[in-house]
Amino acid sequence: MSEIMLQQTPVVRVLPVWRAWLDRWPTPAALAAAGPADVVRAWGRLGYPRRALRLHAAATRIAHQHRNEVPNNHAQLLDLPGIGSYTAAAVAVFAFGQRHTVVDTNIRRVHARLFGAKALPAKSLTAAETRLADRLMPKDTELSVKWNQSVMELGALVCTARSPTCHECPVFEQCAWIAAGRPEPDYVPKGQSWHGTDRQVRGAMMAVLRHSSDPVPVSLLLTDRSGAEQLATRIENPGRDSAELLARLWSLPAPPEQRERALDGLVKDGLASRRDNTASLPD
DNA sequence: AACCCGTGGAC
DNA sequence: TGTCCAAGGGT
Numbered sequence: 003m004s005e006i007m008l009q010q011t012p013v014v015r016v017l018p019v020w021r022a023w024l025d026r027w028p029t030p031a032a033l034a035a036a037g038p039a040d041v042v043r044a045w046g047r048l049g050y051p052r053r054a055l056r057l058h059a060a061a062t063r064i065a066h067q068h069r070n071e072v073p074n075n076h077a078q079l080l081d082l083p084g085i086g087s088y089t090a091a092a093v094a095v096f097a098f099g100q101r102h103t104v105v106d107t108n109i110r111r112v113h114a115r116l117f118g119a120k121a122l123p124a125k126s127l128t129a130a131e132t133r134l135a136d137r138l139m140p141k142d143t144e145l146s147v148k149w150n151q152s153v154m155e156l157g158a159l160v161c162t163a164r165s166p167t168c169h170e171c172p173v174f175e176q177c178a179w180i181a182a183g184r185p186e187p188d189y190v191p192k193g194q195s196w197h198g199t200d201r202q203v204r205g206a207m208m209a210v211l212r213h214s215s216d217p218v219p220v221s222l223l224l225t226d227r228s229g230a231e232q233l234a235t236r237i238e239n240p241g242r243d244s245a246e247l248l249a250r251l252w253s254l255p256a257p258p259e260q261r262e263r264a265l266d267g268l269v270k271d272g273l274a275s276r277r278d279n280t281a282s283l284p285d
Numbered sequence: 286a287a288c289c290c291g292t293g294g295a296c
Numbered sequence: 297t298g299t300c301c302a303a304g305g306g307t
Binding site for chain 3: 004005006007008009010011012013015016049050052053056083084085086087088089092096104106107108109127154157158163164191193194197
Binding site: 053192202267271 | 292296
């Protein structure tokens with residue numbers, strides 16, 4: 003549960019939600035018994051809400067096909083929805099104490115600097131990076147678990163993406179990147195655009211749907227600020243928060259086609275259901 | 286390989 | 297203010 007929540011979301015934001023989920027759904031079967039709408043609402047603003055659906059789907063599979071116990075087998079973990087190479091290894095290693103090669107963004111960055119003399123790892127995970135991580139890992143199982151944890155922590159706390167604190171790095175003396183004079187990155191990372199994107203529209207729509215207990219007229223989701231006034235009378239009991247969330251959605255600089263596309267995308271991803279000219283969280 | 290998918294804190 | 301980026305996965 004925590005590993006899926008931690009995919010691209012910082013620990014400090016995951017912690018309170020994770021605790022609440024454990025309290026509310028202590029077992030895979032308990033989570034499986036919940037409806038996707040409740041799951042998406044409980045996900046709140048962790049971001050990438052499709053992860054909530056995948057976690058729910060994984061819990062369902064675990065409940066029904068694995069006797070309500072999280073498999074301790076790497077291949078079986080990898081087969082679950084929302085669990086890729088990193089998460090499967092992380093669970094096998096950190097939950098079950100097994101020896102597997104863990105390669106996350108922190109480990110990739112540490113290795114890129116320490117051994118590659120690069121400021122940043124490759125744009126996407128390469129086979130060479132996995133081979134290197136595998137080769138560096140201690141043979142002893144217990145030690146390999148600590149190794150994976152340690153390298154990850156080093157990247158998360160010291161060898162950070164921006165302004166690493168090299169003066170407190172335990173392997174400063176052996177760092178190839180330091181030896182090379184801390185050269186700049188050889189490429190410019192493609193920043194995740196946000197303003198004006200479908201994602202921004204989807205996010206605003208999801209905020210409205212999460213907050214609304216009743217189906218939302220599609221026209222309210224698809225209109226913009228110019229059309230909002232004539233529709234305002236259709237909001238029967240908007241509530242203060244709903245009105246604010248709708249206002250935020252309407253104020254986005256998104257043309258009608260983009261709003262349609264965003265809603266269709268949500269439906270396609272199973273994050274929203276649409277019928278009778280209304281939209282709501284998935285059934 | 287390249288691209289898509291949310292959200293908010295730090296700088 | 298705007299940019300960066302975070303314990304990735306799926307297509």
